[in-house]
Amino acid sequence: MKKKAFLKLALASTLILLLASACGGNNTNNESANSTNEPATTTNTETDSTNTSTDEPAKEELPPVELLYYIPQPELQPDIASVEAAVNDYIKPKINATVKLMSIPFGDYDQKMNTVVSAGETFDMMWTSNWAFNYETNSLKGAFKDLEQLVKDYAPDFINSLPKAAVEGARNSQGKLYAIPNYQIIAQGGGFVVQKEMAEKYGLDVSTIKTYKDLEPFLEKVKAGEPDKIAFGSRTNTFVPYMYGFDGLGGIEYRTGDPNYKLENVLASPEYLAHHQLLYDWFKKGYVNKDVATANFADYQKAGKIVSFYEWTLKPGGEIEMKQNMGGKDVIFIPLYEPRFSGVQPTMTAISNTSKNPERAMMFLNLANTDPVLFNLLAFGVEGKHYDKLDASHIKVKTDGGYAPNVAWAMGNVTIGYLLEGQADDTWPKTIELNNSAMVPEIWGFQFNQEPVKTELANMDAVYKEYEAAVTTGAVDPNEYIPKLVDAMNKAGSEKVLAEKQKQLDEWLASKGKK
Numbered sequence: 001m002k003k004k005a006f007l008k009l010a011l012a013s014t015l016i017l018l019l020a021s022a023c024g025g026n027n028t029n030n031e032s033a034n035s036t037n038e039p040a041t042t043t044n045t046e047t048d049s050t051n052t053s054t055d056e057p058a059k060e061e062l063p064p065v066e067l068l069y070y071i072p073q074p075e076l077q078p079d080i081a082s083v084e085a086a087v088n089d090y091i092k093p094k095i096n097a098t099v100k101l102m103s104i105p106f107g108d109y110d111q112k113m114n115t116v117v118s119a120g121e122t123f124d125m126m127w128t129s130n131w132a133f134n135y136e137t138n139s140l141k142g143a144f145k146d147l148e149q150l151v152k153d154y155a156p157d158f159i160n161s162l163p164k165a166a167v168e169g170a171r172n173s174q175g176k177l178y179a180i181p182n183y184q185i186i187a188q189g190g191g192f193v194v195q196k197e198m199a200e201k202y203g204l205d206v207s208t209i210k211t212y213k214d215l216e217p218f219l220e221k222v223k224a225g226e227p228d229k230i231a232f233g234s235r236t237n238t239f240v241p242y243m244y245g246f247d248g249l250g251g252i253e254y255r256t257g258d259p260n261y262k263l264e265n266v267l268a269s270p271e272y273l274a275h276h277q278l279l280y281d282w283f284k285k286g287y288v289n290k291d292v293a294t295a296n297f298a299d300y301q302k303a304g305k306i307v308s309f310y311e312w313t314l315k316p317g318g319e320i321e322m323k324q325n326m327g328g329k330d331v332i333f334i335p336l337y338e339p340r341f342s343g344v345q346p347t348m349t350a351i352s353n354t355s356k357n358p359e360r361a362m363m364f365l366n367l368a369n370t371d372p373v374l375f376n377l378l379a380f381g382v383e384g385k386h387y388d389k390l391d392a393s394h395i396k397v398k399t400d401g402g403y404a405p406n407v408a409w410a411m412g413n414v415t416i417g418y419l420l421e422g423q424a425d426d427t428w429p430k431t432i433e434l435n436n437s438a439m440v441p442e443i444w445g446f447q448f449n450q451e452p453v454k455t456e457l458a459n460m461d462a463v464y465k466e467y468e469a470a471v472t473t474g475a476v477d478p479n480e481y482i483p484k485l486v487d488a489m490n491k492a493g494s495e496k497v498l499a500e501k502q503k504q505l506d507e508w509l510a511s512k513g514k515k
Contacts, residue, residue: 062096065357067364068123070102070116072109072132072410074298074325079402083381090374095363107296109133117143117352124355125365127410128179130250130345135179136172136450144178144350145358151180154359155366158413169343173447179348180365183413185315185431187438188346189339190240193322194308196330198222198229209334211243212278215308219287222307231287233306234279234473235297240312243337244271249441252448252501261443261509263502265494268486276482279474293475304329313342316434317427320420324397324406341438347409368412375416379408387418396421446508453500456493463488 077083080103088098102123104112113126113133128135128144138144151159159167162183170181192215194204202221209215215232222231246253246266254261266272282288289295300306304327311322314333322331349368351361367374380387380395381403387395395418397404408414419427450457467485470476486494509515 062360064092065097065360067097067099067125067357067361068102069099069364070104070113070123070126072106072127073103073405073407075105076103077403077405079381079386082385083377083403086382087374087377090377091364091367094367095360097357097360097364099364106132120354122354122356123352124357124361126350126352127182127347128350129347135345135348135350138350139172139176139178140174140451142353145353145355147177147180147351147362150351150358150362151177154362155180155369158366158369161370166344169345170348173449179350180369181344182347182349182410183344183369183415184347184409185313185435186341186343187339187435188313188342189335189337189434189438190310190312191314191333191335191337192308193311193314193326193331193333194218195304195306195326196332198226198307199332201225206332206334210336212275216282216287219282219308220285223285223287226307228305230289230300230306231308232282233297233300233309234283234288234292234475235309236468236472238279238310238472239266239272239275240337241266241271242340244269244275246271247441248443249446252443252446252505261505261515263498263505265486265489265498267482267489267494273478273482276471276474276478280476280478281474283474288474292473293470298325301325302327316430317419317423320422321406323422324399324404324420328399339434339438341435341440341444349412365412370413370416372416375408375412375414376418378411379405379414379417389418390421393425394419394421394423442514443505443509445512446505448501448504453493453497456497459492460489460494460497463492 080101084099084101087101092098109127110133116123117138127133128138130136159180162181166181166183166186167177169186170179171177192209194206198204199206199218202218202225204218219231222229241248241253245256246264247256248254248261248263252263253266254263279288283290283292289300297306297309301309302325306326311333314335319331319333323329349365351358351365355361368378369375380397381401383389383395385398386401386403387397389395397406397420408417415428419425424430464485467481467488471478471481471485506515
């Protein structure tokens with residue numbers, strides 16, 4: 001039977017954590033649910049100094065270098081040049097380096113980074129994760145530098161401040177450290193985001209919302225009363241196995257309570273079909289926009305058109321961040337399932353294997369993760385131009401200031417950053433509590449080695465992308481297209497992949513005395 005374990009993170013009481021939004025993705029990694037976590041330290045956001053390794057060469061001995069840093073953002077920021085200039089003014093006296101911020105919209109990040117890496121271009125740093133520009137895949141194909149010695153030599157203060165589970169969780173399936181965490185919340189619990197004004201206007205009782213189906217009466221009212229709005233903003237890949245009787249990790253799912261841990265292809269499950277039948281029904285009823293398969297979700301969201309949608313990670317204080325994304329509309333969160341320990345791989349930073357200055361790149365990353373001045377520049381821009389300070393720890397972002405990416409979680413250690421206007425002073429203690437109480441999957445620690453079936457996985461990925469936008473948003477009839485998707489995936493090798501996953505999982509379970 002499935003057992004619920006609770007991660008015991010011995011975080012210091014002053015630890016500040018901030019959630020990343022995303023994300024979804026493959027949560028398989030080699031963190032141990034029972035590992036002992038050493039306390040992380042918190043740097044005051046008012047501190048101008050940074051801690052650097054005693055092994056770092058004297059700054060006057062460092063030759064000047066320029067670092068190229070690829071970062072994802074929801075959209076290109078028109079005044080990123082001002083941020084880059086301020087960053088360089090700040091870091092040059094410290095590490096005699098400047099950085100070129102290479103911003104890429106999230107929707108293009110995978111494709112553009114794959115092109116950059118495949119071409120063997122020389123650059124220094126990049127964002128990576130288990131859900132976009134895949135960390136495991138790119139680490140195995142040699143895209144990243146091994147960071148084991150670099151963090152010891154040039155970022156000991158940061159790496160030693162993290163809980164042990166966070167560091168171990170950043171390793172790939174071969175136990176190698178190819179990226180460092182952008183430290184933030186390490187628990188994931190999804191649910192609905194709803195415009196507060198609309199919820200109040202149409203009498204939405206959030207206590208009654210436990211499933212997708214429960215939201216439908218509200219959507220019907222919004223559709224009838226708000227013809228210029230989108231009642232439900234459907235997004236790709238909103239099927240969450242844990243809401244439909246499955247357990248496990250991303251891509252490694254079995255039925256909850258199954259003592260044999262028999263893996264299933266969730267795409268072929270009746271639950272997967274039923275979920276998308278509901279979305280398709282909403283699409284036909286007009287609750288979902290007709291151009292959902294091709295439209296830019298963020299554009300509708302920013303315009304305040306979307307009344308409700310599913311979000312993969314709801315976090316303490318996240319309503320304030322979400323307000324920025326929702327055209328200034330206040331929102332409420334409706335959790336749908338128990339938070340689960342998700343690890344650090346949803347957002348990390350790697351050093352390119354083509355970097356000519358990996359040591360300097362690590363010095364920069366150490367600063368970004370220990371120096372609040374640099375982190376806040378990267379995350380929020382220039383004070384007075386892109387945001388105003390409200391007090392020592394809170395800021396108000398200027399949405400029309402030219403730099404408001406709202407992706408602090410992709411830029412470094414958020415625990416040293418500002419709080420946004422309206423975020424409660426107890427946001428961080430609540431986040432710590434959420435991390436400490438998050439349910440740990442019973443097979444946490446299992447890491448699937450993709451090497452034996454890498455060809456099949458590549459073929460499956462190509463097939464899935466052909467169907468993803470239309471099928472998983474509910475834009476086409478799932479009774480017709482899901483069987484086509486399953487058949488195409490089978491031809492691409494899904495049965496072989498599932499068998500390999502089962503083989504490796506059985507071996508892992510046996511080694512742990514679980515089978």
